[in-house]
Amino acid sequence: MKKILYLSLLLIPLFNQAQIISTSDAAVLFSGDEHYGTARFEALSGAFGALGGDMSATEINPAGLGIFLNNESALSLAYRETKINTSFYNNTIKNSDQYLNFSQAGGVLVFNIDDNSNWRHVALGFNYSIVNDFSNSFIMEGNSGIPDFLEDPFLNSDSNNSNDVFYNQVDGQSFINTTSGLNDKFTFSLAANYNDKLYYGFSISTYNLDYNQIADLAESNHDGFGNTLDASLIQNLFTTGTGFSVGFGIISKPIDAVRMGIAYRSPIWYNLTDIYTDDLQINVSNNADAFTDVTDGIFDYKLSTPSTLTGSFAYLFGKAGLVSIDYTYKDYQNTKLRPTAVFMTENQDLATNLRGASQLKIGTEWRFDLMSIRGGYSYEQSPYNNSLSSENLTGYSLGLGYYIGKRSKLDFAYTNTKHSQPYAFLQASDAGNLDIENSRITATLV
Numbered sequence: 001m002k003k004i005l006y007l008s009l010l011l012i013p014l015f016n017q018a019q020i021i022s023t024s025d026a027a028v029l030f031s032g033d034e035h036y037g038t039a040r041f042e043a044l045s046g047a048f049g050a051l052g053g054d055m056s057a058t059e060i061n062p063a064g065l066g067i068f069l070n071n072e073s074a075l076s077l078a079y080r081e082t083k084i085n086t087s088f089y090n091n092t093i094k095n096s097d098q099y100l101n102f103s104q105a106g107g108v109l110v111f112n113i114d115d116n117s118n119w120r121h122v123a124l125g126f127n128y129s130i131v132n133d134f135s136n137s138f139i140m141e142g143n144s145g146i147p148d149f150l151e152d153p154f155l156n157s158d159s160n161n162s163n164d165v166f167y168n169q170v171d172g173q174s175f176i177n178t179t180s181g182l183n184d185k186f187t188f189s190l191a192a193n194y195n196d197k198l199y200y201g202f203s204i205s206t207y208n209l210d211y212n213q214i215a216d217l218a219e220s221n222h223d224g225f226g227n228t229l230d231a232s233l234i235q236n237l238f239t240t241g242t243g244f245s246v247g248f249g250i251i252s253k254p255i256d257a258v259r260m261g262i263a264y265r266s267p268i269w270y271n272l273t274d275i276y277t278d279d280l281q282i283n284v285s286n287n288a289d290a291f292t293d294v295t296d297g298i299f300d301y302k303l304s305t306p307s308t309l310t311g312s313f314a315y316l317f318g319k320a321g322l323v324s325i326d327y328t329y330k331d332y333q334n335t336k337l338r339p340t341a342v343f344m345t346e347n348q349d350l351a352t353n354l355r356g357a358s359q360l361k362i363g364t365e366w367r368f369d370l371m372s373i374r375g376g377y378s379y380e381q382s383p384y385n386n387s388l389s390s391e392n393l394t395g396y397s398l399g400l401g402y403y404i405g406k407r408s409k410l411d412f413a414y415t416n417t418k419h420s421q422p423y424a425f426l427q428a429s430d431a432g433n434l435d436i437e438n439s440r441i442t443a444t445l446v
Contacts, residue, residue, distance in 0.1 A: 019175060019233070020215045021237065023301075023343070024350055029132070030132075030270065030272075030303060030305065032132060033132070034133065035378075036078060036103040036131070036133075036442075037059065037104055038444045039076060039412050039444035041056035043365075043415075044363025045361045046326070047326045047361040047376060048363070049261045049324075050313055050314040051314050052064025055072070055125065056104060056106075056127070058127060060249075060310060060326065061312065062125075062248070064191070064261075065189045065191035065201055066121075066191035066192055066199035068123050071107070072446065073446070074104065075444065076102070078103035078443075079099070080098065080133065080440045081097070082098075082439075083095065083436070084096075085434070086139065086423075086432055086433070087432060088141065088142035088433075089144050089429075091141055091142035091143075093140065105127070105128045106126055107127075110122075118195040120193040120196060122192045123193075124189070126187070130182060132183040137176075137179070139174065140174065140175045141172065141173070141175075144170065144173060144426065146429050166223055168221065168224075170221055171222060171228075174219075175215070176214075178213070178214045180212045181210040181212050183207060186205065186206050187203050188203065188204050189201060190203070196253065201250075203246065204246050204247075205244060205246075205247070206243070207243040209240065209241045209243065209270065209272070210238075211237075213237045214236050215235045215425075216232065216233075217233045217234075219426075229285075231280070231282045232281045234278075235278050238275045239273070239274050240272070241272035243270035244268070244269060246265075249263035251312075259313070260313055261313075263309075264310075270303040273298065274299045276297055276298075279293075301337060301338065301339070302337070302338040305335060306332050306333075307330070309329050309330075311326070312327075313325050323362075326359075326360070327359070330356065330357050332355060332356065333354050333355060337350075353386075358380075361378045362377045363376035363377075371402050371403075373399075374398065374399035374400070374401065375396070377396050380394075388420070390419065390420040392419060393418070393419045394418060395416055396416055397413060397415040397416070398413070399412055400412050411443070413441070414440070414441055415438075415442070416438070416439050418438075
């Protein structure tokens with residue numbers, strides 16, 4: 001029987017691939033925020049740091065809770081469509097999925113203080129919101145012409161044997177990636193209103209994270225003499241954990257038309273657990289036996305995400321309309337994995353490959369009797385040092401609001417964001433590319 005070299009050629013390199021998310025990339029993913037909120041919040045692209053008066057505004061600046069004059073509650077439903085166009089060696093595939101979530105629910109209680117005091121009132125707030133919805137899927141297919149496993153250094157171990165079979169002709173390569181799960185949070189806020197000029201706020205948020213990724217990598221090769229090799233590596237990663245963060249904020253209203261805000265959000269301190277399995281299967285046409293190798297493991301670790309600092313400005317045109325701007329800075333180089341002794345390499349990679357990232361959000365609202373028209377724009381830098389401009393996240397938003405009672409209203413928002421990113425799923429080949437577009441429709445009853 002001919003000696004088959006596929007084990008040493010394929011096994012080790014496939015396990016070095018980037019098809020399952022790396023710990024460093026997971027740290028960046030879990031540091032992100034998709035800015036789910038009320039429809040009014042989303043219609044202004046989240047530019048609420050100086051405005052306040054909205055349940056989701058407290059996620060940016062907890063001092064915004066002090067703007068409320070009356071008790072209020074809000075419930076939001078979000079529909080999302082994600083389009084991911086993949087390209088790998090001139091082969092393009094269009095992927096599209098739809099999802100529906102209860103994205104936000106919260107309420108505020110306002111307690112008035114003695115009329116003779118400069119402290120007008122205090123407010124207590126509770127809000128649930130989605131931080132990240134991880135549900136996505138895409139397929140990437142093509143032919144790089146390079147058998148990935150031939151790059152393994154163990155090739156030289158017995159290369160002079162005339163009976164060796166080399167499966168060095170590529171028939172096709174494919175990658176199927178499916179992710180699911182949520183990162184959501186509960187935020188408790190406290191704010192105080194001083195003389196309708198200064199607003200102070202504090203919040204604490206607790207997080208619940210569930211992330212699942214199933215990555216299926218397949219490669220089909222032949223040796224030019226009718227012998228074929230089919231290899232499949234299926235990896236499953238399940239990450240669960242909890243975390244918390246705190247926030248502080250101030251809003252100043254020097255004149256009725258102007259509001260200025262500054263807010264700080266601490267790192268999110270996570271305790272996480274990874275459970276993973278790798279299932280490698282190899283079949284060759286001239287060998288009746290299939291090779292199967294299954295490995296699994298479980299690992300506990302800690303993650304601290306970067307803190308954020310937000311400066312905000314809003315100008316109000318009486319009751320007719322407003323314009324609001326938020327600028328947020330987040331230094332991703334401060335992302336840390338622990339225990340430090342275990343993650344020395346990963347932490348060095350994070351410090352070297354990441355950077356501080358800026359985010360700009362602009363929103364406007366105009367009122368016409370019982371109806372409001374809204375719009376916004378957002379821009380967020382990629383946290384990676386060597387990223388292309390197309391990897392920055394850009395988006396726009398539109399919205400409508402309508403009063404359906406004395407103190408009740410129904411709000412709608414449409415948001416759209418786009419960016420691209422490379423995705424390397426084979427060691428010897430160039431990375432594929434993902435063009436990602438997220439569209440979201442949110443409805444809120446207040």
